[in-house]
Amino acid sequence: MTPSSASTAHxxxxxxxxxxxxxxxxxxxxxFGFDDGDLKLLIFKRRVEPDSGIWSLIGSFVxxxxxxxxxxxxxxxxxxxxxxxxxxxxxxxxxxERDPGHRCISVAHYALxxxxxxxxxxxxSHGAFWYTLQELPRLALDHQDMxxxxxxxxxxxxxxxxxxxELLPEKFTIPQLQKLYESIYQRELDPRNFRKKVLSxxxxxxxxxxxxxxxxxxxxxxxxxSEKYQELLESGYNFEI
Amino acid sequence: MTPSSASTAHxxxxxxxxxxxxxxxxxxxxxFGFDDGDLKLLIFKRRVEPDSGIWSLIGSFVxxxxxxxxxxxxxxxxxxxxxxxxxxxxxxxxxxERDPGHRCISVAHYALxxxxxxxxxxxxSHGAFWYTLQELPRLALDHQDMxxxxxxxxxxxxxxxxxxxELLPEKFTIPQLQKLYESIYQRELDPRNFRKKVLSxxxxxxxxxxxxxxxxxxxxxxxxxSEKYQELLESGYNFEI
DNA sequence: GTTTTAAGCGTTTAAAATACGTTTTTTATT
DNA sequence: AATAAAAAACGTATTTTAAACGCTTAAAAC
Numbered sequence: 004m005t006p007s008s009a010s011t012a013h014x015x016x017x018x019x020x021x022x023x024x025x026x027x028x029x030x031x032x033x034x035f036g037f038d039d040g041d042l043k044l045l046i047f048k049r050r051v052e053p054d055s056g057i058w059s060l061i062g063s064f065v066x067x068x069x070x071x072x073x074x075x076x077x078x079x080x081x082x083x084x085x086x087x088x089x090x091x092x093x094x095x096x097x098x099x100e101r102d103p104g105h106r107c108i109s110v111a112h113y114a115l116x117x118x119x120x121x122x123x124x125x126x127x128s129h130g131a132f133w134y135t136l137q138e139l140p141r142l143a144l145d146h147q148d149m150x151x152x153x154x155x156x157x158x159x160x161x162x163x164x165x166x167x168x169e170l171l172p173e174k175f176t177i178p179q180l181q182k183l184y185e186s187i188y189q190r191e192l193d194p195r196n197f198r199k200k201v202l203s204x205x206x207x208x209x210x211x212x213x214x215x216x217x218x219x220x221x222x223x224x225x226x227x228x229s230e231k232y233q234e235l236l237e238s239g240y241n242f243e244i
Numbered sequence: 245m246t247p248s249s250a251s252t253a254h255x256x257x258x259x260x261x262x263x264x265x266x267x268x269x270x271x272x273x274x275x276f277g278f279d280d281g282d283l284k285l286l287i288f289k290r291r292v293e294p295d296s297g298i299w300s301l302i303g304s305f306v307x308x309x310x311x312x313x314x315x316x317x318x319x320x321x322x323x324x325x326x327x328x329x330x331x332x333x334x335x336x337x338x339x340x341e342r343d344p345g346h347r348c349i350s351v352a353h354y355a356l357x358x359x360x361x362x363x364x365x366x367x368x369s370h371g372a373f374w375y376t377l378q379e380l381p382r383l384a385l386d387h388q389d390m391x392x393x394x395x396x397x398x399x400x401x402x403x404x405x406x407x408x409x410e411l412l413p414e415k416f417t418i419p420q421l422q423k424l425y426e427s428i429y430q431r432e433l434d435p436r437n438f439r440k441k442v443l444s445x446x447x448x449x450x451x452x453x454x455x456x457x458x459x460x461x462x463x464x465x466x467x468x469x470s471e472k473y474q475e476l477l478e479s480g481y482n483f484e485i
Numbered sequence: 486g487t488t489t490t491a492a493g494c495g496t497t498t499a500a501a502a503t504a505c506g507t508t509t510t511t512t513a514t515t
Numbered sequence: 516a517a518t519a520a521a522a523a524a525c526g527t528a529t530t531t532t533a534a535a536c537g538c539t540t541a542a543a544a545c
Contacts, residue, residue, distance in 0.1 A: 065349075068340050094333060095336045098312075099311050108351075177524090194523080196504080199525090200502090218523070219523095220510045435493090436493080436537095440495095441533090459542085460543040463493090488544080489542100489544075489545090493540075494537105495537080499532100499533080499535090500531100501530100501531080502531070503528100504529075504530090507526075508526095513520075514519070514520090515519090
């Protein structure tokens with residue numbers, strides 16, 4: 004009855020496991036999106052009792068034959084209809100008392116997605132809505148901590164991996180990209196220095212189109228060149244923004 | 245029967261949980277130590293069947309009423325006899341097939357400790373030994389991945405948090421500190437620039453003692469001033485090495 | 486006393502970050 | 516039709532930080 008992973012335990016005493024038929028494992032998703040110049044979070048208003056009306060992250064139990072990250076992808080698909088979403092494991096929340104009444108460990112994941120991409124009706128039919136970080140209501144359980152920690156990880160990772168592009172449409176302008184980084188780091192950046200910096204990374208391709216929605220003059224559209232980025236990585240380059 | 249954390253699931257369909265009485269949660273510890281100029285890892289040779297003789301990380305099941313990080317601390321104490329060890333959650337390993345035969349999710353933690361501090365007899369009585377990263381034998385299950393990922397996280401974190409000091413004795417010399425960073429990053433550093441950099445951080449206190457073990461001339465001992473570090477942090481300073 | 490070795494202090498050069506000026510393109514206004 | 520307004524795009528100067536390298540010092544070994 005000793006599973007071979009737990010066989011790594013240096014004690015072979017596993018009899019406390021007799022009562023372990025009540026340990027649940029779940030996953031909760033911190034879903035980030037960028038729209039209207041603001042970083043937003045997709046949260047969910049429960050419609051069923053108990054706790055109907057309380058905002059929380061979207062989650063689910065992990066099935067017995069399912070990878071934990073697969074469970075997170077399943078949740079994302081159910082709520083957004085999308086399969087190819089950038090996702091990272093954030094942190095596992097394992098306090099014995101974090102969920103009153105039951106022992107449940109949650110493996111949080113954060114996801115980055117383009118808000119326009121997904122089926123707005125589907126999310127609304129689930130009672131899910133986008134909130135800016137400023138407007139965010141109080142969340143259930145330790146979900147507040149989950150958001151804080153995920154944001155922290157997102158900020159750190161965005162500095163050395165080009166994950167920002169996951170939040171923008173395929174084609175975007177430099178000023179749009181700047182607004183994204185400003186909303187992630189919650190501080191203003193100098194437009195001239197920002198432009199210089201991102202163009203020096205050599206992973207953006209300038210297109211012949213302009214986007215006129217943001218200004219009179221319009222700004223050139225760019226796209227992220229992931230092949231070029233891979234090449235650069237392989238030649239020992241390190242991205243940093 | 246719906247736990248309220250999983251109540252964050254937007255689906256109330258929880259009947260797949262019927263078979264969940266066989267989902268185990270464990271923790272495995274990646275224990276780093278620094279000795280003799282080298283970064284080392286404490287690993288464990290199983291003495292009992294099955295898998296006797298296979299090297300692996302040290303781990304244990306999480307008890308039903310125990311915080312996950314508490315479980316990791318318990319493991320650390322059992323194997324080293326120490327309670328106050330620096331520890332961070334690393335990552336959760338949740339592939340359904342990671343442990344042949346049983347469904348077991350493992351929440352890995354990495355720990356940093358001073359090798360001389362701990363009870364060598366205790367570790368040896370558990371069949372645990374220190375190995376350098378170069379000498380590391382093949383490990384059981386996905387423990388190889390756990391080591392790689394933990395090392396990656398350690399490297400990233402060591403750049404912006406003064407965690408290196410957890411691996412050194414209370415009093416240490418600048419050249420010792422340099423060797424530590426060299427062994428973490430696996431590359432040589434210029435001693436003159438390194439000295440300049442760490443002293444500019446203003447968190448080391450020079451003592452009136454010298455350590456003569458490393459050279460004829462001897463090098464001044466320093467200690468890390470954690471109060472000063474906290475002060476600096478609060479005044480918006482950010483440590484970076 | 487001379488050699489050897491690492492510690493400790495310093496300077497020079499290169500690169501990166503920051504601050505800020507100017508021109509360009511287009512729409513709106515008079 | 517001329518002009519003002521606003522953001523985009525490009526450029527330069529300054530400051531800060533990182534990298535490269537020289538020299539002196541202290542103490543043991545010969």
